[in-house]
Amino acid sequence: MKKLLLISLLVTSGLAQAAEAIPDVVKTFSEQQNIKIIKKIDAPGGAPAWLGQYQDMGVTLFLTPDGKHVISGYLYDEKGKNLSDAYFQKEIYAPLGREMWKQLNAAHPLKEGADTAPRKVFVFADPFCPYCKAFWAEAQPWVKAGKVQLNTLLVAFLNPNSGRNASAILNTKDPVSAWREYELSGGKTLPKPAGGASRENVAVLQQHQQLMDSLGANATPAIYYLNAQNELQQVVGMPDEKQLEEMFGPKP
Known part of the structure; x- marks a missing residue:
């Protein structure tokens, strides 16, 4: 029973990892543009999205419904608020800032x-x-x-x-x-x-x-x-x- 449970967990984990795999079109685009993919993000609107880093700048990548095209840019809500900035601040700018602060203190x-x-x-x-x-x-x-x-x-x-x-x-x-x-x-x-x-x-x-x-x-x-x-x-x-x-x- 324990073996079956372990196998089930491993299979489920493998499926989850496969589901999180970066689509080829996103991977190809990011490699061509020297963009480092940091993580998949739960962007509103339902479009699969990934947070990337180009040099010291943040970038958001969105996959079109057909799975064959990628859009690079910022995400805005109905009031014109830039929603991408929050992802950039948390995942890129804040960690970079902490590292720079360490360098200043050193x-x-x-x-x-x-x-x-x-x-x-x-x-x-x-x-x-x-x-x-x-x-x-x-x-x-x-x-x-x-x-x-x-x-x-x-x-x-x-x-x-x-x-x-x-x-x-x-x-x-x-x-x-x-x-x-x-x-x-x-x-x-x-x-x-x-x-x-x-x-x-x-x-x-x-x-x-x-x-x-x-x-x-x-x-x-x-x-x-x-x-x-x-x-x-x-x-x-x-x-x-x-x-x-x-x-x-x-x-x-």
Whole structure:
């Protein structure tokens, strides 16, 4: 009896897996377009549908009733709401965001504020970026109040001297204080060079630039934080007051 039950379960499992098999037309299309099929989804309307990923973007694929054609695009309801976004956020963007957040936390930023601060914000900043200075100044009330830990990742691409200034700051005994003095002076107070740029500092700047590129930012300040749903958020450029409160919380 147990053997018969086991065989029955195996057959049922095999049939279920076969039923979930990706149709040839969907498989061929996804392979031709370099789309990675993530899973079958229960899309409203009855059309068999699959969630796919093209590079870092989501895509939904739908099989026509004849089973011979595939439609690629977004799914909308009768009110014009994009239903595909919810699948993308849950299955693609949220996991990618968690991985990117891990990479940010594994970096070596200039930390201002306690590790116990309820909010943590990362910002890529160039020494010659005026909006980076403005953002740093705006963040200080939250940092001083213990509400936010500001993590600055220096990069060097805006000015021929960006690398020199960034290296001079990183080369001090207290880079956080050196960065603070530099920002408070409007970029006029630069530590005296203690020799040439070390290989370590050059490597740090290169790593920061690579990380910034991988996150899809091409300007500074490039700011990253987690929202209330623990989803990674990106703001490139100087945030407005509403954005500042969204990332930092109510102003102290």
